Amino acid sequence: MTESTFIHRFEPATNTGSHPLLLLHGTGGDENDLLGLGKMISPGAALLSPRGRVLEHGMPRFFRRLAEGVLDEEDVRKRAAELGDFVTDARQRYGIAAPVAVGFSNGANIAAALLLLKPDALAGAILLRAMVPLSDPPKANLAGKPILLLSGQGDPIVPASNSAHLAALLSQAGASVTHKVLPAGHQLSQADVTLARNWIGNVAAEAA
Numbered sequence: 001m002t003e004s005t006f007i008h009r010f011e012p013a014t015n016t017g018s019h020p021l022l023l024l025h026g027t028g029g030d031e032n033d034l035l036g037l038g039k040m041i042s043p044g045a046a047l048l049s050p051r052g053r054v055l056e057h058g059m060p061r062f063f064r065r066l067a068e069g070v071l072d073e074e075d076v077r078k079r080a081a082e083l084g085d086f087v088t089d090a091r092q093r094y095g096i097a098a099p100v101a102v103g104f105s106n107g108a109n110i111a112a113a114l115l116l117l118k119p120d121a122l123a124g125a126i127l128l129r130a131m132v133p134l135s136d137p138p139k140a141n142l143a144g145k146p147i148l149l150l151s152g153q154g155d156p157i158v159p160a161s162n163s164a165h166l167a168a169l170l171s172q173a174g175a176s177v178t179h180k181v182l183p184a185g186h187q188l189s190q191a192d193v194t195l196a197r198n199w200i201g202n203v204a205a206e207a208a
């Protein structure tokens, strides 16, 4: 597996003090989708943005699903391993540190799976409208990893109990989880951008 097996964009850092971001789009997005969001959240950070390799009626995704909100867990595991390999290869190729994932919807779900299956791949994560990706995840060690989980109060895809379960799962694995429920649906709002920008600024300040 090499990084060339994921179509992707890479933008080098202009601010070397910030974590690289791994941008993971939602269903139907592509490698260009979240570049603007990444720049708003962390200006000058290196941006690594792959396109999901699974197609659902022509729409790129990071893994298969059986129905909306019903994930094909075998495929989640397989695709998370592939994404982990991509990150390892891309880090070598571009000379970057372990990234903080910024995932939206399907991209947030693969980021959550990557955290649980291959914790060393990521330095942390911003999970936007994520759900529990695996019903029986392995025991992961996420000690010290900062994770921001932003959920929508009226999200028709992710019930409140599901996102609360995900926050608990990540905390129990040792991650430092901030979970906020916003007055929003599944789509992102300006509050997501502001909270994510402030959160990553604090993470960078703590790491400095």
Ligand code: MLT
Residues within 6 Å of the ligand: 026, 027, 065, 067, 068, 069, 070, 071, 105, 106, 107, 109, 157
């Ligand atoms: C998923 O399949 O990851 C979830 O249903 C979220 C989505 O893509 O809409």
